[in-house]
Amino acid sequence: MKFKVIADSCCDLNQEIKNKMEIKLVPLTIHIGDRIYTDDENLDVKELLSVMKSSEAAPQTASPSPGDFMREYEEAENIFVVTLSSMLSSTYSHAMMAKKMVLEEVGNKFIHVFDSLSASVGETLISMKIHEVLKTEQDPPKIVEKVNEYIKSMKTFFVLESLENLVKAGRISSLKGKIASLLSIKPIMRGTEKGEINMLESVRGSKKAFKRLVEVIGEQGEKLEDKILGIAHCNSFEKALKFKEEVQKRYQFKDIIIVETAGISTVYANDGGLIIAF
Structure with a gap:
């Protein structure tokens, strides 16, 4: 695999997007009282809403570990990562830590972590933009430049x-x-x-x-x-x-x-x- 697009699980997808493009999601976790939920395809959102409503405790979220990202960085030569805004979560910094550790071991790999400056469907649009640019551009630094322009203009x-x-x-x-x-x-x-x-x-x-x-x-x-x-x-x-x-x-x-x-x-x-x- 030459190119790979990774996002954290705040990148919300529908089935049509999943069918059209490959986006690997790295899950965060959600803590409500003594309950812990992994934000993956097995999570029941309606149950989560019910538990949030009935609990006196505020829901807390936890970022994926650097190790979670490192495992996803292994497969491709060129890797593009989209994370929650660095002002909202430590996910971006963990993805960057993982990048540093992987490149210290393997030098011939391109990894870029995009700070979405957003969340949810904002991350979705950025992931889609990466796939769109990949159709006409194969040079990683140029891909980064074009996607960063998009992030800067997104609201x-x-x-x-x-x-x-x-x-x-x-x-x-x-x-x-x-x-x-x-x-x-x-x-x-x-x-x-x-x-x-x-x-x-x-x-x-x-x-x-x-x-x-x-x-x-x-x-x-x-x-x-x-x-x-x-x-x-x-x-x-x-x-x-x-x-x-x-x-x-x-x-x-x-x-x-x-x-x-x-x-x-x-x-x-x-x-x-x-x-x-x-």
Whole structure:
């Protein structure tokens, strides 16, 4: 195998993407109280949502070890890795540590780790971009250059239906969480250029938040006809489909993909959450 694309398990895929391209996922783990879940194909997301809801403890996530990445680095001459934003997880640093250790043992191998500056479907789009570039470019440094340009231009937004996990984690006070719930406040969040998560604005009511997220695409996006819109939903396919339909009425994206959140993205988005990237 000459080229290999690897991502951590926050890279959300659907069956069509899996059939079209090879993306090897390295799983993170999720800890809720005394329960530990591996974020792989065996994880039951609905069970995870149920356990998160019933537990008083905030869910915690743990990155793959450098050894987990090293095992995946063995097979190909040229390896491209996509990870969660380094501002959100230690996954990027573990992937880089693995790169250093492998190259100390084997010199004739190319490994590049992309900091997605994003998560979920943002990682998905970057992985797809690598495969797209590979169709016309075989020089690894040039591939890295083109994909880095794409990462720099990509934007990520998401809407939360529930603030429950943020309250449990202490990021929002219990009082503020209760007030937001009573007033049906829905935060619209964004990924920054550095890969951090910031509040874009708060909207009252799910319908208004949904509409506002559609509007944000037009306000923040450029040359949409050349881009793919990625939509990730947490246990909310009908909402994602409706969002796609509303976007198609207003904008001309090159393509629109819908994926369901796996474990790590589910912890971030929680039930009913919607994540978009373009």
